[in-house]
Amino acid sequence: xxxxxxxxxxxxxxxxxxxxxxxxxxxxxxxxxxxxxxxxxxxxxxxxxxxxxxxxxxxxxxxxxxxxxxxxxxxxxxxxxxxxxxxxxxxxxxxxxxxxxxxxxxxxxxxxxxxxxxxxxxxxxxxxxxxxxxxxxxxxxxxxxxxxxxxxxxxxxxxxxxxxxxxxxxxxxxxxxxxxxxxxxxxxxxxxxxxxxxxxxxxxxxxxxxxxxxxxxxxxxxxxxxxxxxxxxxxxxxxxxxxxxxxxxxxxxxxxxxxxxxxxxxxxxxxxxxxxxxxxxxxxxxx
Amino acid sequence: xxxxxxxxxxxxxxxxxxxxxxxxxxxxxxxxxxxxxxxxxxxxxxxxxxxxxxxxxxxxxxxxxxxxxxxxxxxxxxxxxxxxxxxxxxxxxxxxxxxxxxxxxxxxxxxxxxxxxxxxxxxxxxxxxxxxxxxxxxxxxxxxxxxxxxxxxxxxxxxxxxxxxxxxxxxxxxxxxxxxxxxxxxxxxxxxxxxxxxxxxxxxxxxxxxxxxxxxxxxxxxxxxxxxxxxxxxxxxxxxxxxxxxxxxxxxxxxxxxxxxxxxxxxxxx
Ligand SMILES: Nc1ncnc2c1ncn2[C@@H]1O[C@H](COP(=O)(O)OP(=O)(O)O)[C@@H](O)[C@H]1O
Ligand SMILES: [Mg+2]
Numbered sequence: 001x002x003x004x005x006x007x008x009x010x011x012x013x014x015x016x017x018x019x020x021x022x023x024x025x026x027x028x029x030x031x032x033x034x035x036x037x038x039x040x041x042x043x044x045x046x047x048x049x050x051x052x053x054x055x056x057x058x059x060x061x062x063x064x065x066x067x068x069x070x071x072x073x074x075x076x077x078x079x080x081x082x083x084x085x086x087x088x089x090x091x092x093x094x095x096x097x098x099x100x101x102x103x104x105x106x107x108x109x110x111x112x113x114x115x116x117x118x119x120x121x122x123x124x125x126x127x128x129x130x131x132x133x134x135x136x137x138x139x140x141x142x143x144x145x146x147x148x149x150x151x152x153x154x155x156x157x158x159x160x161x162x163x164x165x166x167x168x169x170x171x172x173x174x175x176x177x178x179x180x181x182x183x184x185x186x187x188x189x190x191x192x193x194x195x196x197x198x199x200x201x202x203x204x205x206x207x208x209x210x211x212x213x214x215x216x217x218x219x220x221x222x223x224x225x226x227x228x229x230x231x232x233x234x235x236x237x238x239x240x241x242x243x244x245x246x247x248x249x250x251x252x253x254x255x256x257x258x259x260x261x262x263x264x265x266x267x268x269x270x271x272x273x274x275x276x277x278x279x280x281x282x283x284x285x286x287x
Numbered sequence: 288x289x290x291x292x293x294x295x296x297x298x299x300x301x302x303x304x305x306x307x308x309x310x311x312x313x314x315x316x317x318x319x320x321x322x323x324x325x326x327x328x329x330x331x332x333x334x335x336x337x338x339x340x341x342x343x344x345x346x347x348x349x350x351x352x353x354x355x356x357x358x359x360x361x362x363x364x365x366x367x368x369x370x371x372x373x374x375x376x377x378x379x380x381x382x383x384x385x386x387x388x389x390x391x392x393x394x395x396x397x398x399x400x401x402x403x404x405x406x407x408x409x410x411x412x413x414x415x416x417x418x419x420x421x422x423x424x425x426x427x428x429x430x431x432x433x434x435x436x437x438x439x440x441x442x443x444x445x446x447x448x449x450x451x452x453x454x455x456x457x458x459x460x461x462x463x464x465x466x467x468x469x470x471x472x473x474x475x476x477x478x479x480x481x482x483x484x485x486x487x488x489x490x491x492x493x494x495x496x497x498x499x500x501x502x503x504x505x506x507x508x509x510x511x512x513x514x515x516x517x518x519x520x521x522x523x524x525x526x527x528x529x530x531x532x533x534x535x536x537x538x539x540x541x542x543x544x545x546x547x548x549x550x551x552x553x554x555x556x557x
Pocket of ligand 2: 064065066109186187
């Protein structure tokens, strides 16, 4: 299904500027997913073009991490297809899936650094596992990656000795250790102070452009992503409710986008978890 | 019979059935997990340093508690044994009693129980925490199978460490028995060691002990890695998995000990 066909399923902000599916590194076609019986994603269709940074935005629990796990082949869609370079991830044999993952980098929500290894060993880990490079070469490569995130001096620290922002940058260096074609960032900004946050944001953009990577950034930080991404998808209750370039998002009058961009507590996304009417709950004691 | 009572009976039967099928399914799962570990074993052995490192963590760091316990158990055994043997004027046999009880039973069993609570719980907690902090997920996404990289080395480290620990437990126990029997009570040292040498055979006494400790090591390690791997990725999940490892592997050791002992007695024609 070409992307154009999805225009009616959600509010594409500008019908004239759609992403060209031919250049797609990643495509989700009408993907649904459920944990047991709980439907998390309902018919997600999205395209990530080669060499671009695409943001997936949505409230927590809206299924953003689930989308990344589907792309990485850790979960299989109940319906629809996840295509990476035209191949359906769920149909790959284990060997082929592992071969594909070697071309992926992923920054986990909380970094997921290996706590029993130094920063240096964390970044050397994928190299040691997947290459036969001599020790001297690994050393040079690790220092290069660390230098790219500005932490060459922290090579011998343990993950527990790093601040939140530093940990995120080390995880970033590990994600790009094997020069991946795709890097997925799961909430790279969560819990960072404004300075670290800007640093990480710039790093993602710089690495993307310098190494020719395709990037997917999952986040709920609208402000930061509007500064650095090429395209945004808004997810709510398992559906894509809006999408567009940063300029379109800023100019949009879509109520969902406005609520998200302006940070209003109530709107299409409700503040209240579904509950029976308040007055009935209050009166329940009286009866 | 009233329909209510029938309903209760159905409920009880259903619950019983559920427990049985659940238990069987769990055993099947454990067998498949063991299969996966064995499948990745060549890969794990090729990078021996990973297993050696785990032998240090589960084996070497358990040494103190194993040696101390062995010593005390041996001393108590010697006191109790002497007290009984004296009634039959068979004090000279103390060496055999101490050595056989330790080598055939107490070394593997108490060593195994201590190993479960010292090393097994640590393995579960470590793997569970790696899961809770998404380190296992991260490994998978880096195209590295956590069973090969994390689970298999810990499993084999347990299988290798356990017989060595049990042997050391027995050795220290015998030494403790010697301290009490010979040095304190005053049995003739020559009789103590001589009787032991004559009465304890390598085959089947010592080999049976070794077989037991290898089986216990495998059981404890398998339970520990599975509980860690399946732990709910939360703080409570990891802590309850750790508790379960100790409880389940202790029961497994005692049950397996009974089964193995029965088979071993059949082996010598009892
Ligand atoms: N392993 C799991 N089992 C069951 N439910 C899960 C699991 N992981 C996540 N969920 C549920 O799926 C929903 C979406 O999760 P997730 O994709 O992590 O959301 P997000 O990353 O957008 O915050 C959440 O409601 C969460 O509770
Ligand atoms: Mg998430």
